[in-house]
Amino acid sequence: MPLREEKKQQTRRDILTAARDLIEHHGYRDAKMRDIAAAARLSYQTLYNYFPTKALILQALLLEDIDQAAEQFKAVLSHFVAGEIKLLDALEALNRIGVDLVASGDRELWHIVMTDLLAEQREATHIWHLINRSGHETLATLTDQAQQRGELSLRADPAVLADTLFVLSDHATMRYVMAPGTAKAAILEDLQAQTLLLVAPYLKQ
Incomplete structure (x- = not known):
């Protein structure tokens, strides 16, 4: 797998891991997109590029x-x-x-x-x-x-x-x-x- 694609896959996994953790602790409705971005150590725009909606x-x-x-x-x-x-x-x-x-x-x-x-x-x-x-x-x-x-x-x-x-x-x-x-x-x-x-x-x- 090319390095660029591997990095994208890792970023996607980081987002999902952060989202699952926030949802487990705060519930789906209270897990905000900006909080998910912060937990994954990404900008909000980067998160949006991967997942436009929760x-x-x-x-x-x-x-x-x-x-x-x-x-x-x-x-x-x-x-x-x-x-x-x-x-x-x-x-x-x-x-x-x-x-x-x-x-x-x-x-x-x-x-x-x-x-x-x-x-x-x-x-x-x-x-x-x-x-x-x-x-x-x-x-x-x-x-x-x-x-x-x-x-x-x-x-x-x-x-x-x-x-x-x-x-x-x-x-x-x-x-x-x-x-x-x-x-x-x-x-x-x-x-x-x-x-x-x-x-x-x-x-x-």
């Missing part, structure tokens, strides 16, 4: 977690395609990854994404689209492959089933983030039960 900093902080979840989705799908796990096992694993994505990170940051998403803020919508695309594509491939290998009845429409499974997972994730008193275990238990009720009638015995 929402874009939030997006960058969460993208690492999103990328990791996407890789986990792929791993589950690979195990399923290889015949190492059954459909319900794969769905249970995908549900857990989806909930863990928001449970293992900063709940306040995800709450900001959700509330901004409901207000149709562009940056928040982009973040949620990244998650949706990865999760939905995995479910679509999974249900299609399950029918092709005879585990899922021909009565089922794989695309519709994938859409419905995704809606269930999406709703569970939003419930967890938007209701701070809700335990992860309870969310997962409900989601797994709903998944079983939906899929069981279409499983071949």
Whole structure:
């Protein structure tokens, strides 16, 4: 990597480290852009050149977690395609990854994404689209492959089933983030039960 590009990457990492530290100590809304610039030992203009808005900093902080979840989705799908796990096992694993994505990170940051998403803020919508695309594509491939290998009845429409499974997972994730008193275990238990009720009638015995 050229020295100039390496320096840019380091500056970006410094900004994100400073931002995460300020957000953890003061909260997202009270972490000001000028304070982030000062903590990263940069001018405000330099910070602006990298991240014009605080929402874009939030997006960058969460993208690492999103990328990791996407890789986990792929791993589950690979195990399923290889015949190492059954459909319900794969769905249970995908549900857990989806909930863990928001449970293992900063709940306040995800709450900001959700509330901004409901207000149709562009940056928040982009973040949620990244998650949706990865999760939905995995479910679509999974249900299609399950029918092709005879585990899922021909009565089922794989695309519709994938859409419905995704809606269930999406709703569970939003419930967890938007209701701070809700335990992860309870969310997962409900989601797994709903998944079983939906899929069981279409499983071949």
